[in-house]
Amino acid sequence: xxxxxTEKLYRWxxxxxxxxxxxxxxxxxxxxxxxxxxxxxxxxxxIVLACVIGWWYLPASLSSMAMLLPMIADGMVxxxxxxxxxxxxxxxxxxxxxxxxxxxFAHSTMYMLEFGYQLGQNWAG
Numbered sequence: 001x002x003x004x005x006t007e008k009l010y011r012w013x014x015x016x017x018x019x020x021x022x023x024x025x026x027x028x029x030x031x032x033x034x035x036x037x038x039x040x041x042x043x044x045x046x047i048v049l050a051c052v053i054g055w056w057y058l059p060a061s062l063s064s065m066a067m068l069l070p071m072i073a074d075g076m077v078x079x080x081x082x083x084x085x086x087x088x089x090x091x092x093x094x095x096x097x098x099x100x101x102x103x104x105f106a107h108s109t110m111y112m113l114e115f116g117y118q119l120g121q122n123w124a125g
Contacts, residue, residue, distance in 0.1 A: 010035040017043065027087060038087035039071065042094020049095065050102035059100075061107050067100025 014021050019040040027034045027041060034041055059067070071093035078085050 013040075013044070025087060025090065027091075038090035039075075039094040042071075042091040042096075043098035043101075045091075046095035046098020046100070047102045048098075050099040050106075054103065054106055058103050058106055061104065064100040064103035064107065067096045067103070071097035 013019070013035045017036055017040040019036045021033070021035070021037055023033055025037045025039070027038055036044060058064075074085050074089060074093045077083050
């Protein structure tokens, strides 16, 4: 059962994340490459972390947006120059991005729920 789940993760995670899975940009554990590159692994970790911590603490929308910038900057500088990021930097900026994006999704969901509630209240009279 565990092997079957691992196979599914290795097949579907790269598709869901749109990950290139380059070995030089991935982590390895016991000689086996992670199913996602370092940056996508960070994004997944940030999403999971935000889902857990978000129940107790959710950064403001502006702070959440700011959390997206390090990964965007790191990726753009790497794309436009001869700079080569490290896997640790990719992991950290990916975690910030995943956390920030999930927090923004939570904020937008709460905003729309409140908007719908207020609309219903106004409609009901």
